[in-house]
Amino acid sequence: MSRRRHSLIEGMRDVSPILIGVVPFGLVAGAAVVQVGFGLPEALGMSFIVCAGASQIVATTLFGDGAPLWLALGTALVVNTRMFIYSASIAPVLSHASARLRPVLGHMLVDQNYVTTMTRGRFREDVDVIPYYVGAWVALSGTWQVSNIAGALLGPMVPPSWGLDFAVPLVFLAMLAPTLKGTTSVTVAIVTGVASALLVPTLPMQTGLLVAIIAGIAFGAWRDGRPVEEAA
Amino acid sequence: MTPRALFWSLIAALAVGTWAMRSLPIMAHGRVPHPPWLERLLRHVPVAALTALVVPGSLFVKSGDAWAAAPARTIAAVLAAAVALRTKNTALTLAVGMAALWAGQAALSAF
Secondary structure, X not given: OOHHHHHHHHHHHHHHHHHHHHHHHHHHHHHHHHHOOOOHHHHXXXXXXXXXXXXXXXXXXXXXXXXXXXXXXXXXXXXHOHHHHHHHHHOOXXXXXXXXXXXXXXXXXOHHHHHHHHHOHHHOOOOOHHHHHXXXXXXXXXXXXXXXXXXXXXXXXXXXXXXXXXXXXHHHHHHHHHHOXXXXXXXXHHHHHHHHHHHOOOOHHHOXXXXXXXXXXXXXXXXXXXXXXXXX | OOXXXXXXXXXXXXXXXXXXXXXXXXXXXXXXXXXXXXXXXXXXXHHHHHHHHHHHHXXXXXXXXXXXXXXXXXXXHHHHHHHHHHHOOHHHHHHHHHHXXXXXXXXXXXX
């Protein structure tokens, strides 16, 4: 087997344990598009062209709740700003890629691919990191597209009385839990939680979500900048 | 514009914006300026965004433009949070949360 092919397969293999966690999230994202009144093409547009789960759900539900376009877009983009830092931090690892390949590698930068490549792939002597990264994305993206399609097809069959919309906060909760490390992140979560509970139902035009997120980010940056005796 | 066309323009704009944030530093070989203050701000994005997406949906249900307290959802979310913190397992969190919601709804409607 060529080294490139081996690397590709190893990338797929290293993300395989986390693929199962992607499925419920994809189902929810696909179902959300149908719930606001669109169909499979729009669900695929979101999952394939955007390919960033949290922002897909945010944009879709805000749009469905009647938010103006700029707000649905702005809130979803704020959710994705983390990818800018991922991109800056993974750039040296992918520096052997040709200029033509780099815009494509950028599109492949999803949370799980970033984490797997940065924590495992780049340290492995037996793989080339670029095909490894591509392989990880192929597995993740394949799972993502299929689960989004399944969500769009199966979502409408679930009766509203089951309260399936509650699956949205639940999948975000499952994603939130591993990020709560250290007192700073816990206090950011508390401040953002209180702000969102107060602002999301009250601020006009669905602006509450964006304001609460920005308040939480600003609080975290302020807390980091404050001189404290014990570093969190 | 029809709602469908509007939604497609949202998809397109979100795709372009997201692609730009993902790709520009890689394309520029990591030479896009990302000063420490920006990194410090963006480090908090995941926790803040996810919390703001969890909390309102765990406290309220929305029907039309009205928000109402949803005790069954709140209890279910607390149970699911305990599972999420302990196991870090998405499918299990989802299963426990939904099962708790259905149990809670059945219990509340029995009174």
